[in-house]
Amino acid sequence: MEMEKWIHLELRNRTPSDVKELILDNCWSHDGKIEGLTDEFEELEFLSTINVGLSSVANLPKLNKLKKLELSDNRISGGLLVLAEKCPNLTHLNLSGNTIQDLSTIDLLKKLENLKSLDLFNCEVTSLNDYRENVFPLLPQLTYLDGHDPDEEEAPDSDAEGYVEVLEDDEEDEDEEGYNDGEVGDEEDEDEVGEEEKGQKRKREPEDGEMKTTK
Structure with missing residues (x-):
C-alpha cells in the first residue's frame, strides 16, 4: 500500500496533532521519498x-x-544533514540496513x-577499520552505537521492556478476568446441578417409601 494511503488509515478519524506514534513499515513510497506526512x-x-523503499529523507516535515x-x-546513502533541521530533538536513530558507506x-x-x-x-560503513573507535569521537553526544557504549556494554532496552510489561499485564488481567468469570459460571452450574439432584432425590425418596409400604 502507498505511504500516503497508509497514513490516512493510521489516523482512524484522528487529527494529525493527536498522533504521538506512527508506524508505516512495509508500505511503499513513490520516488523513494516520504509522502503524506506533514x-x-x-x-x-x-x-x-x-x-518502505526510502532513498532520501529530504521530504521529512518539521x-x-x-x-x-x-x-x-x-x-538511504546520504542527505542526513536535514535531520538536524527537521528533528532537532531526536534521541534515537536507526539506519540499519541502508547503503551508508563512509x-x-x-x-x-x-x-x-x-x-x-x-x-x-x-551498513557498509561498519566494515571499515576502527569503525567504532572513529564514530564516537565524530559524534561525542552518542551514548550507544549499534546497541553498545564505548566500553562494549550493552544498552538497556528499558523502553521496549516497559512496553512488553504493559502488554503482559493487560493479558494477565484479561486471563484472570476470564478465569474468574469461568469459576463463577462453574460454581453456578454446579449449584444448579446440585439443586436438581437434591430435587430428584426428594422426589424419589417418597416413591421408594410407597413401594415399600405397598409390599
Whole structure:
C-alpha cells in the first residue's frame, strides 16, 4: 500500500496533532521519498518507516517533538544533514540496513545534539577499520552505537521492556478476568446441578417409601 494511503488509515478519524506514534513499515513510497506526512503531526514522538523503499529523507516535515526515528532496511546513502533541521530533538536513530558507506555521511549527524543512540547494523560503513573507535569521537553526544557504549556494554532496552510489561499485564488481567468469570459460571452450574439432584432425590425418596409400604 502507498505511504500516503497508509497514513490516512493510521489516523482512524484522528487529527494529525493527536498522533504521538506512527508506524508505516512495509508500505511503499513513490520516488523513494516520504509522502503524506506533514508538519501537522506536531506531537509525533516516534516514527517508523522500515522497508518502505526510502532513498532520501529530504521530504521529512518539521517534527520538533520527534525522539525516535526508525529508517531501517531502506536505500538511504546520504542527505542526513536535514535531520538536524527537521528533528532537532531526536534521541534515537536507526539506519540499519541502508547503503551508508563512509564516515563523512555519519559526521553530518553531529548537529543532532540530543542524539544518544545510533544503529548502523548491516551498513557498509561498519566494515571499515576502527569503525567504532572513529564514530564516537565524530559524534561525542552518542551514548550507544549499534546497541553498545564505548566500553562494549550493552544498552538497556528499558523502553521496549516497559512496553512488553504493559502488554503482559493487560493479558494477565484479561486471563484472570476470564478465569474468574469461568469459576463463577462453574460454581453456578454446579449449584444448579446440585439443586436438581437434591430435587430428584426428594422426589424419589417418597416413591421408594410407597413401594415399600405397598409390599
